[in-house]
Amino acid sequence: MSSPSNVGRRLVALPARQDAWLVDAIATAWERGEAVCVVDVSSPMVRQRLDALGAHVLRLESSEITLDPSAPPLHDDAWIVQVTSGTTGAPKAVVLTESNVRASAHAVGERLGISSHDHWTTALSPAFIGGLATIARAIVAGVPITLLARHRPEHFARAVAAGATLTTTVASALLEIDTRPFRAVILGAQPATGNLAPNMHTSYGMTETGSGVVYDGVALPGVEARLVDGLIELRGPMIAQTYRTGAPILGPDGWLATGDVGVLRAGRLEVLGRAGDLINSGGHHVPPDPVEAVLRRTLADRVVDLAVYATADDRLGETVTLAVVAERPPSPADLRRSLEGLIETPWIPRRVVAVTSIPRTETGKPLRRLLPGAVARTPQASTTDGSAASIAAVS
Structure with missing residues (x-):
């Protein structure tokens, strides 16, 4: 697909329908020289x-429906405008170009060995980058995609039967859901726990990176990652x-x-969370x-939901606190007994x-600032000039 040059490109909003109409609407808009948001x-x-x-x-x-005809036009290479999740404040709109x-799409395709025989499916909402990027990959690669309305076993089973x-x-x-029939399962947005099956791949990225750019702790082809004062920085052709x-x-x-804290373990990047x-x-x-x-x-087996x-x-300045949704919440003493030897002692709530x-x-990301008694945070500026002495590259 090659978009016609159109200086002053307009932005078309599309409803987050999880069906074939949305896939066709995105592809058609790009063919017309329009940018899309979902x-x-x-x-x-x-x-x-x-x-x-x-x-x-x-x-x-x-x-x-006309929304805001006075909104500034986009540059002629814009393809996607997508809002961030708003974890740390008001959502921001990121402009991703065709390139x-x-x-x-090409980096993910190279890492996963995607061919014309493959077929994507997802139940992730296309209103956020994880779902929308999956659609974009399929369109760019020219492979089928089946959008699912919910994370339901029967929906995924039907997608597999259709060739996903x-x-x-x-x-x-x-x-x-049963993920065993899939050749590759990409996990994003939330940290994965426990041992993962061989076909599962954790991903790290954000709206600004156009979805995941680090898979299983290793940067995708064309992506550079480094740590500057313990903070993750990324560079690559897919980053807005x-x-x-x-x-x-x-x-x-x-x-x-990125504003995220990371460490290198055995040459792989481990993301610890927001600074x-x-x-x-x-x-x-x-x-x-x-x-x-x-x-x-x-x-x-004891809680419905939780956040730290x-x-x-x-005495300590700040203390590790567990917010928990449970009929019978655990006590701090219960946590000490359960977690001893599993995590560092100062980490136990x-x-x-x-x-x-x-x-x-x-x-699905926790809004910790809204939890009872949460310490107010001031947004932190992070180093961007790479001048820190301790810089680790991930290739």
Whole structure:
């Protein structure tokens, strides 16, 4: 597919229908020289997202609604504008170009060995980058894709019967679907726990990277990753350069400062979570994500949902706190007995808070700042010039 040059490209919003119509609508828009964004029109945040996106029209199956004709036009190579999940604040609209989208599709295709015999399927919402990028990969590669309305066993079984060989999903859905028939299963958005089957691949990325760019701790072809003062930075041809507002995404040397904390273990990148989520408890910097992963395995039969976050403590500054949805929440003493030897002692929650629900983004990420007594966080600026002495490359 080759998009015609069209300076002043307009942005077409499409409803997040999970069927063949959406796939055809995206491909048709690109052929016409239009950029697309996909929105969940039933979401209570739809107006906020449309404002951030600056879409000119909303295209439905049989009509087109004018939204904001005065919104600035996009550059002539824009293909996708997609909002971030809003984990750390108001969602931002990221502009991905045709070259970004193609580079992402080609890198994933090379890593997974995708051929014309493959067939994608996913139940991830196309209103977020994980679902939309899966559609884009299929269109760019010219392979079929089946969109599913829900993570239901029977839906995936029908997709497999129709020839599906590849899927993208989240770790929380693995208990509901049979992934054994797939040649490759890409896990994103949420940390995966426990031992994974050989056909499963964890992915790390974000809206700005056009979906996952690190698979199983190893950067995709064409992607560079490094640690600067413990923070992950990424560079590659699929990474967006600007937000819809025109604000730059990359540093002057082309690196994306992700704001995520990482470590290298046996040459593989391990993502510990957002720098702003780290809990500084008595000088120990505790990443909530790996603590939550262990707690989910340990408390699987006792809790409905959980999240780990920071609350203020007179002695330690901050203390590791567990918010839990459970009929009988565990006590701190219970946690010490259950977790001893599984995680570092300073990582074990010292405080337990019973809640009726865990606030989450639409992609399932916990909104820790909204939990009871959460320590207020100030957004952190991260180094982008690569001048730190300790830089590790992942190839």
